[in-house]
Each structure stands twice: as C-alpha cells, then as structure tokens.
Amino acid sequence: MQVEVISSVNEASQARFHHKTAIVVDVLRAGSTIVTALAAGAEAIVPVETVMEAKAAQMAGDLLGGERFCRKISGFDLGNSPDEYEASAVRARRIILTTTNGTRALQKSARADYVLTAALMNAAACARAALSLRRDVVILCAGYNDAFAAEDGFGAGLLLERMTQAGMNALELDDFALAMLGFYRSRSAYALETLASGATGKRLLKLGLQRDIEACAEIDIYKDVPILQGEKLVLLTR
Amino acid sequence: MQVEVISSVNEASQARFHHKTAIVVDVLRAGSTIVTALAAGAEAIVPVETVMEAKAAQMAGDLLGGERFCRKISGFDLGNSPDEYEASAVRARRIILTTTNGTRALQKSARADYVLTAALMNAAACARAALSLRRDVVILCAGYNDAFAAEDGFGAGLLLERMTQAGMNALELDDFALAMLGFYRSRSAYALETLASGATGKRLLKLGLQRDIEACAEIDIYKDVPILQGEKLVLLTR
Numbered sequence: 234m235q236v237e238v239i240s241s242v243n244e245a246s247q248a249r250f251h252h253k254t255a256i257v258v259d260v261l262r263a264g265s266t267i268v269t270a271l272a273a274g275a276e277a278i279v280p281v282e283t284v285m286e287a288k289a290a291q292m293a294g295d296l297l298g299g300e301r302f303c304r305k306i307s308g309f310d311l312g313n314s315p316d317e318y319e320a321s322a323v324r325a326r327r328i329i330l331t332t333t334n335g336t337r338a339l340q341k342s343a344r345a346d347y348v349l350t351a352a353l354m355n356a357a358a359c360a361r362a363a364l365s366l367r368r369d370v371v372i373l374c375a376g377y378n379d380a381f382a383a384e385d386g387f388g389a390g391l392l393l394e395r396m397t398q399a400g401m402n403a404l405e406l407d408d409f410a411l412a413m414l415g416f417y418r419s420r421s422a423y424a425l426e427t428l429a430s431g432a433t434g435k436r437l438l439k440l441g442l443q444r445d446i447e448a449c450a451e452i453d454i455y456k457d458v459p460i461l462q463g464e465k466l467v468l469l470t471r
Numbered sequence: 472m473q474v475e476v477i478s479s480v481n482e483a484s485q486a487r488f489h490h491k492t493a494i495v496v497d498v499l500r501a502g503s504t505i506v507t508a509l510a511a512g513a514e515a516i517v518p519v520e521t522v523m524e525a526k527a528a529q530m531a532g533d534l535l536g537g538e539r540f541c542r543k544i545s546g547f548d549l550g551n552s553p554d555e556y557e558a559s560a561v562r563a564r565r566i567i568l569t570t571t572n573g574t575r576a577l578q579k580s581a582r583a584d585y586v587l588t589a590a591l592m593n594a595a596a597c598a599r600a601a602l603s604l605r606r607d608v609v610i611l612c613a614g615y616n617d618a619f620a621a622e623d624g625f626g627a628g629l630l631l632e633r634m635t636q637a638g639m640n641a642l643e644l645d646d647f648a649l650a651m652l653g654f655y656r657s658r659s660a661y662a663l664e665t666l667a668s669g670a671t672g673k674r675l676l677k678l679g680l681q682r683d684i685e686a687c688a689e690i691d692i693y694k695d696v697p698i699l700q701g702e703k704l705v706l707l708t709r
Contacts, residue, residue, distance in 0.1 A: 240478055240619070240647075381478070383646040408621035408669045409478075412654040419657035431646045 235369040236396065237407040238389045241376030242334055245341040254368040255342035256349045256359055256392060259375035260384040261433045262313045263335035264352035265449040266298070267466055269315040272457045274324035277465040280336045287329045296323065299331035303440055306331070315354075315448045327465075338375040339461060345371065348461035349469070353388055353424060355455040360395035362458045362469055370396075372410070383431030384449075387424070390417020391452065425450040473607040474634065475645040476627045479614030480572055483579040492606040493580035494587045494597055494630060497613035498622040499671045500551045501573035502590035503687040504536070505704055507553040510695045512562035515703040518574045525569045534561065537569035541678050544569070553592075553686045565703075576613040577699060583609065586699035587707070591626055591662060593693040598633035600696045600707055608634075610648070621669030622687075625662070628655020629690065663688040 239245045258264060267278050279295075281287050284306055287297050298311035298318075305312030311322065313332060330336075335350075342348050347366050351359040363370050372392055374385035390413040396404060397414075406414065420427045428434045428450050429443075437446055460469040477483045496502060505516050517533075519525050522544055525535055536549035536556075543550030549560065551570055568574075573588075580586050585604050589597040601608050610630055612623035628651040634642060644652065658665045666672045666688050667681075675684055698707040 244482075377646075381647045381650070383649045386646070386650045408615075408624070409619045411621045411665075411668060412619070412624045412650065415654035415657035416650040417653075419653035427649075430649060 234403060235405045236372065236393065236410050238372045238374065238410040238413050240374055240381045240409060241379060242338050242341055242373070243379045245373055247341060247344050250342050250345040250371055252368060253345045253371045254347045254349065254363050254366045255345035256351050256363060256370060256372045257335070257338045257342055257375060258351050258372060258385045258388040258392065259335045259338065260352050260388045260449055261382070261428060261437065262315065262445055262449055263330070263332040263375070264350050265315045265354055266313050266318055267330070267350050267459050268352055268355045268455050268457055270318035270323050270328055271459050271466070271468050272455045273318055273320040275318070276325055276327050277467050278459065279327060279329045279465045280339050281329060281331050282336045284331060287331045290329045295327045295329055298328050301333070303436055303442065314442065314445045316444065334375040334377065338373050342371070342373055350459045350466060351388060351392060353391060353450060353452045355453070355457055356388065356391045357395045357453045358456045358458050360392050361399050364396065364399050377433045382433050384428045384433060386413050387417055387420060387427050389413040394418070424452060472641060473643045474610065474631065474648050476610045476612065476648040476651050478612055478619045478647060479617060480576050480579055480611070481617045483611055485579060485582050488580050488583035488609055490606060491583045491609045492585045492587065492601050492604045493583035494589050494601060494608060494610045495573070495576045495580055495613060496589045496610060496623045496626040496630065497573045497576065498590050498626045498687055499620070499666060499675065500553065500683055500687055501568070501570040501613070502588050503553045503592055504551050504556055505568070505588050505697050506590055506593045506693050506695055508556035508561050508566055509697050509704070509706050510693045511556055511558040513556070514563055514565050515705050516697070517565060517567045517703045518577050519567060519569050520574045522569060525567045528567045533565045533567055536566050539571070541674055541680065552680065552683045554682065572613040572615065576611050580609070580611055581699070588697045588704060589626060589630060591629060591688060591690045593691070593695055594626065594629045595633045595691045596694045596696050598630050599637050602634065602637050615671045620671050622666045622671060624651045625655055625658060625665050627651040632656070662690060
C-alpha cells in the first residue's frame with residue numbers, strides 16, 4: 234500500500250486523489266471539532282466555504298458553526314472550539330461548518346474513493362479505517378494560510394505511526410511521508426508543545442485559546458471516523 | 472534571527488528571498504559535487520540550466536559537468552558524482568555544471584543578499600557562515616522532480632541543528648523548519664539509510680550509484696562554503 238503526504242492544500246491537485254483514500258488532517262481545529270461533534274451525537278457536518286453559503290444551507294434545526302481569523306462568526310451558534318460541541322448542544326443536529334482551510338481541503342480531495350477527516354483525537358481509528366478500505370492513501374495536511382502547518386504534519390506522522398502499528402509493514406512511504414513520520418517520532422512525547430510552537434498555535438495562544446490547543450493535543454480519545462458522504466460528513470460505521 | 476525552510480523549488484517565490492541569506496540544499500547530488508569540486512581547488516562552478524547553455528558558456532580550459540536522469544551527459548567531461556571531482560581533474564579549472572533541480576533553485580534564490588549552497592558534507596560550515604552574514608535565512612530544498620526530496624529535508628534539518636549548536640538559540644523557526652529539525656533529529660544516526668530511502672536515493676541505487684549516496688551521506692567533512700558571486704559559485708573566504 235502506497236501512502237503519500239501532501240504538505241498543504243496549495244500543493245494538492247485533484248488528480249492525485251483518484252482511486253485513493255484521502256485523509257484530511259486539520260488538527261487546529263476543524264478536524265478536532267468535527268470528530269468531537271459527531272462523537273457527541275451530531276447527525277452530520279456540512280462543510281461549506283463561505284459565511285453566505287452557510288446561511289443559505291441552513292434548514293430548520295441546523296446549527297451554524299465556524300470561524301474567521303480563529304474567532305466565532307457573528308450570528309453563528311458555535312465557533313470552532315471542540316469544547317463547544319458537547320452532546321447537550323449538538324445531539325441529533327446537523328451542523329453547517331465553515332472554516333478557513335478545512336473546506337478547501339475537502340473539496341480538493343473530493344475525487345478520492347473515500348474521504349476521511351482526522352485529528353490527533355482519532356488518529357488510530359482513522360489509520361485502521363484506511364487499512365480496511367484497501368486503497369492507496371493520500372494524507373492531506375490542511376495547513377494554515379495556504380502553507381504547511383506544523384500540527385498537521387505532526388498529525389500526518391501520527392497517522393503513519395498508527396498505520397505501521399496496525400500491521401501495515403508493507404507501507405511504501407513517499408519522501409514527504411518519511412519526513413513527517415520522523416517529525417512525529419522526534420516529538421511524540423511533546424504533542425502539546427508541538428501544537429503550541431507552530432504559527433496556528435501561537436495565534437490561538439495570543440487569542441487566549443490555550444484550552445483549545447490542550448483539547449486538540451489529546452491523542453486517540455475517540456474511536457470515531459468522519460467520512461464524506463455526498464456533501465456531508467457522517468460517522469463511518471463498519 | 473528568523474529561519475524558514477521551503478520544501479521544493481516549486482514552492483519558492485523570489486519575493487521570499489529579499490534581504491535574506493539563501494541556503495540551497497541539494498544533497499543528491501549537486502550540492503555535494505559543488506563543495507567537493509571547490510574544496511579540491513576548482514576555480515569556480517558556473518551553474519546553467521540546459522546542455523546547450525553549458526556548451527555555449529564553455530571557454531578554453533573549462534570543464535563540462537552534469538547529469539540528465541542521474542547519468543553523465545554525452546560529450547561532457549564529468550558527471551554529477553562527487554568522486555569524479557578530485558583535485559587531479561578539477562584544480563584551477565572552471566566547471567560549467569548543469570543539473571536538473573540545482574540550477575533552478577539557484578535562479579529562484581538569486582534575489583537574496585547572499586546565496587550559499589549546502590550539502591551534508593559542509594553543513595556546519597554553512598550554518599556558521601549564515602550566522603556571520605547577519606540576515607534572516609531561507610533554506611531552499613532543491614528537491615527532485617519538482618517535489619520535496621527526503622535527503623534535502625534531512626539536510627535542512629541538519630543545518631538548523633548546526634545553527635542552534637553554533638549559538639543561535641534565538642532562532643525563530645517557521646512551521647516547516649520545525650518539522651525538518653524534528654525529521655533530522657529522529658534520523659540523525661541514520662544519514663546513509665535516510666538518503667537511500669527517498670525517491671532520489673532509490674533511483675541512484677537502481678543505477679548502481681550506491682557509492683555516490685555513501686559519499687553524499689558524509690557529514691561535515693568540509694569547512695568550505697560555496698557562495699554565488701554573479702553567475703558563478705566560488706568559495707566564501709572570510
């Protein structure tokens with residue numbers, strides 16, 4: 234099984250996803266928020282690019298969530314902090330979510346046979362799911378401001394580590410995957426510090442959102458795997 | 472001092488080099504060949520993009536060197552193996568060198584205040600030189616086939632490690648630099664294996680060029696730093 238890692242949305246061409254399983258990694262914070270919401274019982278997440286699209290997509294009972302410049306959007310029900318997406322808020326609700334990079338990453342990967350979303354919170358589960366789907370894998374780091382984000386590279390490396398541990402010794406890693414696996418291994422005991430040391434983390438710290446970084450640094454706390462089904466993300470059930 | 476790393480020539484825009492010191496890393500093999508030739512007493516290296524340009528630039532006494540698809544070019548004096556560039560062959564000669572990615576990388580970085588070329592062979596010397604030049608630093612991984620190459624990322628990480636060791640504790644690393652430093656640290660005891668595991672290394676092995684990988688995996692054997700001076704690379708003397 235071949236596994237490649239793409240450093241940011243800018244580097245992703247749709248052709249690279251044909252006949253593959255795509256795993257979109259967006260650790261700070263959309264990937265973490267999405268799995269938290271679905272694990273808490275949300276019916277589905279509908280990712281959209283703009284605030285206007287979010288409002289147009291909203292039907293009765295739907296919640297609006299998302300951020301611009303790391304802040305909750307005026308008039309929206311929820312921001313992009315995983316903590317907000319607890320069961321009492323989201324159970325059985327559809328959530329229209331607009332985030333800066335996550336949505337573009339999902340659109341780029343839409344030609345893949347399967348599109349999963351991953352965070353540190355559900356890395357092992359995503360790795361096992363990718364194994365069971367029996368396609369070559371492309372891990373797409375969502376990034377920050379169109380550039381590589383350290384936390385997503387760390388997440389990609391964690392996914393590769395978990396895929397190896399799940400018995401995929403015959404993984405063929407491309408050069409960037411080799412680098413991300415090494416990056417993860419050198420920092421595996423320092424997830425929180427690594428997330429805090431990148432540009433996204435520094436920005437969240439400045440905005441007083443340290444608690445979000447702590448939440449997103451938790452590894453393998455969920456067994457849930459979001460998968461794109463048409464226009465929406467739902468839990469993969471197997 | 473800010474230090475950023477660019478993953479491949481494709482990702483490099485000339486604007487990112489303004490007022491900076493650029494370090495072009497091309498471990499397999501141009502960066503290794505260039506420092507080997509200059510350390511062996513070559514007068515200068517003139518990097519050019521095409522075979523035709525190389526022939527047009529050749530003056531009496533000049534040697535032609537370079538590769539296409541990892542092979543020596545027909546009619547050229549030298550290929551791109553560091554071992555070929557020994558003193559008896561190159562002393563006091565100007566060498567016109569054409570390589571696939573190295574030349575484009577040098578052109579991209581030409582707007583920097585200083586342009587150095589690095590390999591594992593001269594990493595500590597390049598790190599000290601960058602420190603003494605007192606500019607923010609952009610490390611450009613030359614890459615392979617327009618994509619990130621593991622050996623260049625490993626080389627970038629080694630440069631960052633040496634810059635840190637040279638007393639630059641106040642380095643501000645961008646996200647990609649953080650990742651490459653981690654990658655290097657996780658693999659620092661396995662330079663040869665790391666070079667052999669990337670796409671370039673695998674290709675060289677297939678062509679029977681294992682000896683080149685071994686030569687290029689030697690760390691800090693030269694104190695020499697090539698610097699771009701107009702159209703040619705010469706040794707930095709300070």
